[in-house]
Amino acid sequence: MDLDAVTKHSASHAKPDGLILQYGTAGFRTKADRLDHVMFRMGLLAVLRSKQTKSTIGVMVTASHNPEDDNGVKLVDPLGEMLAPSWEEHATRLANAEEQDLARALVAISEEAAVNLHQDAFVVIARDTRPSSEKLSESVIDGVTVLGGQFHDYGLLTTPQLHYMVCCRNTGGRYGEATIDGYFHKLSTAFAELSKQAFCSGGDQRTLKVDCANGIGALKLREMKQYLPQGLSVQLFNDGTSGKLNHFCGADFVKSHQKPPEGLEMKANERCCSFDGDADRIIYYYCDADGHFHLIDGDKIAMLISSFLKELLLEIGESLTVGVVQTAYANGSSTRYLEEVMKVPVYCTKTGVKHLHHKAQEFDLGVYFEANGHGTVLFSKAAETKIRQLAKELEDKKGKAAKMLENVIDLFNQATGDAISDMLVIEAILALKGLTIQQWDALYTDLPNRQLKVKVADREVISTTDAERQVVKPPGLQEAINDLVRKYKLSRAFVRPSGTEDVVRVYAEADSQENADSLAYEVSLAVFQQAGGVGERPQPGF
Numbered sequence: 001m002d003l004d005a006v007t008k009h010s011a012s013h014a015k016p017d018g019l020i021l022q023y024g025t026a027g028f029r030t031k032a033d034r035l036d037h038v039m040f041r042m043g044l045l046a047v048l049r050s051k052q053t054k055s056t057i058g059v060m061v062t063a064s065h066n067p068e069d070d071n072g073v074k075l076v077d078p079l080g081e082m083l084a085p086s087w088e089e090h091a092t093r094l095a096n097a098e099e100q101d102l103a104r105a106l107v108a109i110s111e112e113a114a115v116n117l118h119q120d121a122f123v124v125i126a127r128d129t130r131p132s133s134e135k136l137s138e139s140v141i142d143g144v145t146v147l148g149g150q151f152h153d154y155g156l157l158t159t160p161q162l163h164y165m166v167c168c169r170n171t172g173g174r175y176g177e178a179t180i181d182g183y184f185h186k187l188s189t190a191f192a193e194l195s196k197q198a199f200c201s202g203g204d205q206r207t208l209k210v211d212c213a214n215g216i217g218a219l220k221l222r223e224m225k226q227y228l229p230q231g232l233s234v235q236l237f238n239d240g241t242s243g244k245l246n247h248f249c250g251a252d253f254v255k256s257h258q259k260p261p262e263g264l265e266m267k268a269n270e271r272c273c274s275f276d277g278d279a280d281r282i283i284y285y286y287c288d289a290d291g292h293f294h295l296i297d298g299d300k301i302a303m304l305i306s307s308f309l310k311e312l313l314l315e316i317g318e319s320l321t322v323g324v325v326q327t328a329y330a331n332g333s334s335t336r337y338l339e340e341v342m343k344v345p346v347y348c349t350k351t352g353v354k355h356l357h358h359k360a361q362e363f364d365l366g367v368y369f370e371a372n373g374h375g376t377v378l379f380s381k382a383a384e385t386k387i388r389q390l391a392k393e394l395e396d397k398k399g400k401a402a403k404m405l406e407n408v409i410d411l412f413n414q415a416t417g418d419a420i421s422d423m424l425v426i427e428a429i430l431a432l433k434g435l436t437i438q439q440w441d442a443l444y445t446d447l448p449n450r451q452l453k454v455k456v457a458d459r460e461v462i463s464t465t466d467a468e469r470q471v472v473k474p475p476g477l478q479e480a481i482n483d484l485v486r487k488y489k490l491s492r493a494f495v496r497p498s499g500t501e502d503v504v505r506v507y508a509e510a511d512s513q514e515n516a517d518s519l520a521y522e523v524s525l526a527v528f529q530q531a532g533g534v535g536e537r538p539q540p541g542f
């Protein structure tokens, strides 16, 4: 390592005085103008990780659903998964090192992680459409090259597309070709094959309206349109030509405000969906004839997908295990429906995709979705081999089901949740089953719920257990929540410190919206009072 060169280059990526950041649930995120040093240092770290794993590592510059003037960065590990936890610690340490300690921190990390410094390093980089992203990705490249790493800059990609590229590059092309064309080709071929019966020539054209959050999803979906069968017409809204990224639009806005995005004209019963700013989340919705808005979130998506998979498995007569992984934010009705009606085992993990992904790997077919629309399906190696073999051997109805499952494997992005890939899976399932969005929605009714944020002086004073459903500290807070929950029917509430924002999140559900709202308010007040709330006290009413 040429530490003198590192120190010299680092001087032009100076760390703002006193700035301390944490590699959180989704990497580093803050205002874009405070991130230059982090980008440079993540370039350095990616080189070390690449040398250590003897693999290509990805660096994605994005702040997903956060405002346009934020930005962020995360590293993608060899198989397209999130960075390993021990390296998250290295990332935090490197990002927070004072200028004069940077070289020492690099050496310490290399030693602790037993990095062979003579090994070659290769890093792939991509970015979202934020105005700050291009400059920041150049800083990543500066970090990579100063340590002698090779790189390829993909330029503009969705986050899941970068995960896909990393996975392709480290699996000798078995997963697909590591180009944008390879991605489009893989997904569109699987989609066309899976849904060919539904989209055969002469059939009705199905229309889907997509709110692209004025982000990267718009660019990539527009490029993909030419690959899709005639039978599916995808109409893009909030495509970035005029509106601001994530501003009153996108999956996060729609899910958290439970209302339609601006910039998308909805007629009654039209099928619509929203991507988030880096296109790794998707949410569906529609307005009924009375003008009521209906949200179909990640829980209902998981339900639709797992029921389709179960039907196909039943058809081929294979007893492969299907498990659904959720977080505490999953609507109580969804958990009940999956367990009691569909008889699918459901597991709850901590918030954050890496936890769900990890749990989902325990099943032959692991379906995971956060309620906010981030998710995918993972197939174990054994299940994939079995299904591909059956697709060759079986005939008639069984053979058809096995081939469909094979196409489902290819259509899902198994590295991470992917709005484009998930959208195509959902569109295929709805078309094949002849389901309208209303019929899908009607399979169960969500319990009314409310999410709130509370500002506290230090959110780390709250610690939780039981997949974040119970508070352990500060003492007395969980008892207070229990007492409040007891006042309402079909109620549930929990609080946890956010991993991406400086707030404590409060979630409540109950038998009516009014009750969910008051429970959420009362719990917020308890947090404010017992966990050091700052600023304005929570107020009732929304």
Ligand SMILES: CC(=O)N[C@H]1[C@@H](OP(=O)(O)O)O[C@H](CO)[C@@H](O)[C@@H]1O
Binding pocket: 025, 026, 064, 329, 351, 352, 353, 370, 372, 374, 497, 498, 499, 500, 501, 505
């Ligand atoms: C309630 C909620 O939606 N939380 C989000 C949010 O995490 P927090 O730790 O709650 O800030 O951002 C994560 C990263 O995008 C996402 O995985 C997660 O689901």
Ligand SMILES: [Mg+2]
Binding pocket: 064, 065, 276, 277, 278, 279, 280, 281
């Ligand atoms: Mg995102």
